[in-house]
Amino acid sequence: MNKNINLPEKLENKIKCNNPRCITSVEKYITHTFYLVNREKGEYRCRYCDEIVKVMED
Template structure:
């Protein structure tokens, strides 16, 4: 009897749900947090430090019976660009999406200006994305600019 060697990670196929792929490993648990996955009742599989030709190491998340809104997807674009989402129905990919940073971010990023009204009054933060390629954000209220790489998430 000849045994075939399997060199790929074997994870249960997803009947319905979403696969979030191409997550940089160092951003995986930030994505988990941003999407509030710990509060979900769905079956969730998380792969960490998997081999990737593009990224070297990557993370992947499979979530059964969950389909994300564009707003939820846009939240994760703040921490990592080029994340891919595959929507699965009846074990087949029916839609592919990419996390793209939106033009505005509300209630996701903390303003790094201590005098900003959002840090002193109970109100939602609001940023305009002024340069998506460079990841430049500008506070709607105090107009302070900050880099995507230096942000604090709420």
């Protein structure tokens, strides 16, 4: 796998949080915002609940 993919530091409304307790699961108008936490693994953290979401497979 190519590890040189340029992942953005912040994603908005590109992925959704899987945590059913996250505010974005209840309030549909809230922007889904994620911040890059691990570039090599392609992991992003939800702004609201800190759930980690993987966007790349190993």
